[in-house]
Amino acid sequence: MSNAIDQTRRMLSLVTYLRERPGARVSDVARAFGVTEAELIGDLNVLPLCGTSFRGGDLLDIDTDGERIWWHNPGTADDVAQPLRLAADEATALLVAARAVADLPGLRDSDRQALLRACAKLEDAAGEVAAGSAQLSVTFESEGSVFATVDRAITERRRLWMRYYSPARDALTEREVDPIRLFAVGHTYVEGWCRLSEDRRTFRLDRVAEIRLLDAPSDPPRIEPRDLSQGLVQPAGDDPEVIVEVGPGGRWVAEYYPHDRAEELPDGGLRITLRTPDPGALRRLALRLGRDGRIVAPPALAAQARDAAVAALAAYGE
Amino acid sequence: MAIAKAERLMNLALCLMNTRRPVSKRELRASIEAYHEVTSDEAFNRMFERDKDDLRELGLVIDTVESLDGEYGYLARSDRNRLPDIALDPEEAAALGLVAKVWQQARLAEAASGALQKLRAAGVPYEDPSGVLEPRIPAPEPAFEPLMLATRERRAVAFDYRKASAARPEPRVVEPWALECWRGHWYLAGYDRDRGAVRVFRLSRITGRVRTARGAFTAPVPDHVDVRETVARWAGEGVTSVTARIRLRRDSGYPLRARAVTTTPVDADWDELEVPYGHGLDAWLAEFGPDVLVLAPEELRADVLDRLRAVAKG
Numbered sequence: 001m002s003n004a005i006d007q008t009r010r011m012l013s014l015v016t017y018l019r020e021r022p023g024a025r026v027s028d029v030a031r032a033f034g035v036t037e038a039e040l041i042g043d044l045n046v047l048p049l050c051g052t053s054f055r056g057g058d059l060l061d062i063d064t065d066g067e068r069i070w071w072h073n074p075g076t077a078d079d080v081a082q083p084l085r086l087a088a089d090e091a092t093a094l095l096v097a098a099r100a101v102a103d104l105p106g107l108r109d110s111d112r113q114a115l116l117r118a119c120a121k122l123e124d125a126a127g128e129v130a131a132g133s134a135q136l137s138v139t140f141e142s143e144g145s146v147f148a149t150v151d152r153a154i155t156e157r158r159r160l161w162m163r164y165y166s167p168a169r170d171a172l173t174e175r176e177v178d179p180i181r182l183f184a185v186g187h188t189y190v191e192g193w194c195r196l197s198e199d200r201r202t203f204r205l206d207r208v209a210e211i212r213l214l215d216a217p218s219d220p221p222r223i224e225p226r227d228l229s230q231g232l233v234q235p236a237g238d239d240p241e242v243i244v245e246v247g248p249g250g251r252w253v254a255e256y257y258p259h260d261r262a263e264e265l266p267d268g269g270l271r272i273t274l275r276t277p278d279p280g281a282l283r284r285l286a287l288r289l290g291r292d293g294r295i296v297a298p299p300a301l302a303a304q305a306r307d308a309a310v311a312a313l314a315a316y317g318e
Numbered sequence: 319m320a321i322a323k324a325e326r327l328m329n330l331a332l333c334l335m336n337t338r339r340p341v342s343k344r345e346l347r348a349s350i351e352a353y354h355e356v357t358s359d360e361a362f363n364r365m366f367e368r369d370k371d372d373l374r375e376l377g378l379v380i381d382t383v384e385s386l387d388g389e390y391g392y393l394a395r396s397d398r399n400r401l402p403d404i405a406l407d408p409e410e411a412a413a414l415g416l417v418a419k420v421w422q423q424a425r426l427a428e429a430a431s432g433a434l435q436k437l438r439a440a441g442v443p444y445e446d447p448s449g450v451l452e453p454r455i456p457a458p459e460p461a462f463e464p465l466m467l468a469t470r471e472r473r474a475v476a477f478d479y480r481k482a483s484a485a486r487p488e489p490r491v492v493e494p495w496a497l498e499c500w501r502g503h504w505y506l507a508g509y510d511r512d513r514g515a516v517r518v519f520r521l522s523r524i525t526g527r528v529r530t531a532r533g534a535f536t537a538p539v540p541d542h543v544d545v546r547e548t549v550a551r552w553a554g555e556g557v558t559s560v561t562a563r564i565r566l567r568r569d570s571g572y573p574l575r576a577r578a579v580t581t582t583p584v585d586a587d588w589d590e591l592e593v594p595y596g597h598g599l600d601a602w603l604a605e606f607g608p609d610v611l612v613l614a615p616e617e618l619r620a621d622v623l624d625r626l627r628a629v630a631k632g
Contacts, residue, residue, distance in 0.1 A: 087377030186502025268485020
């Protein structure tokens, strides 16, 4: 259920939209407004309660049989049915996002041009409220040539071959992947079906060392795309639990690693409990932290980090 | 049952839009049914002010006019509220359909849908956003929205900020200039009044509420603020001409190899690399444990050794 401001905003646009389109289909209007038919019907139930003038009398006479929408007194509402200018938030939301996507390395030139043309027209139409959008900017990191290759593979439904770097194992592996979609959240990723692991995998484009388009057709099984709204890393409940204690200099760990708990320690540090499908990757974290933190549990993981440090020191003659 | 707020706002908007002369608060109170439910003048005045603010937030320009007898009247003039003609071709319309779904921050996500609704009402065609790309801009930091508004309105702000390695937050008073999202994290650039200098803040390190601070901006706002360059330098990714020499075990450390200036094989197991030496390189090299040996400079070697010794002690 949307809040009152958003519903009001939508209903004001609906009035304009419906006046221009007598007999509009409920399904078409719902699609154009990005709402469910039930939400649209909810709006249509409110509109006839709205007067068009402080002098009283005329209410908006809009009704629906559930399939089409009719407006019986459109002549009464010239001033209330004109298209409305954009608010500062609205112009900012579209312009900042459009500029960010247009800057994405590897985007098709035709898409980039369409975005830039749309931006220019929006800036004109928005007028002075467009100015605030200059104070916000977003960068998506992407590898242009890798992006372009993946984009082509998805469009042409072809399989990809790649050499991919796994930081957890510090190794490159060769994989064949049936790509499903590209998404960008800070970095840019390709989600696809990995033929090596026969499972769904997400690959970060800047970790692709080499990529080639194969002639084989891409044939990923039908899977629900991952829900990105909950963050990229979604530890499962049965992943092993790791406890890391950090000093003040290691507090950044809580910002970078999704965790279950972060308890304050008396020295200004944190005791962080997290779950990960691959605790070995945290060996790297322990080595990076140095005196700023250590792995408390599981003990085997703490020992691995210690052994790695001892082996490294041996090369320096210690 | 009380009349829903959306119905009240809608009635107020329509009354203000469909008049050629300013309408007084008294007239509005008399004609809008929802206001009849409010009996005290004080409660009505509060509600009316909030309603006007809400309508302004969604873009309605409401003029306030004082009449000869000192009473205030309000109207939303149609010439000031009409969207200028905008004609988008199908590619442009599809492009906007895609970007309207990018925001994951509630206020801007709703604003983007609202903008698209206004544009569609104005005749912009509905196009299925084609393409295979799904960009997303998250902004889960609670400080994002108040800072966005303060930046737009050029209001100084006060907040508690915990520096990366500090145990406790410290109060800051900042004139906010720009917000930038890089690698999924939001940063604020602005003038720090107590330090008398430009500073960059990571929003996730702001603790507690963002409050409005007194006084107009005291420092000139630059035309261009490069937040990313500052942050990238801290991440050790700025342009640097200084390099370090390391030994790296064959087949390991691909990202180091990708950035190396030179790579020379030493023997069957090891390569020697020259890599850019920026902030944070010591921590990164320590991650590779026994697969990296730092040769020079001495200071970097000492930093890596320090980390390794701490871990070896357990």
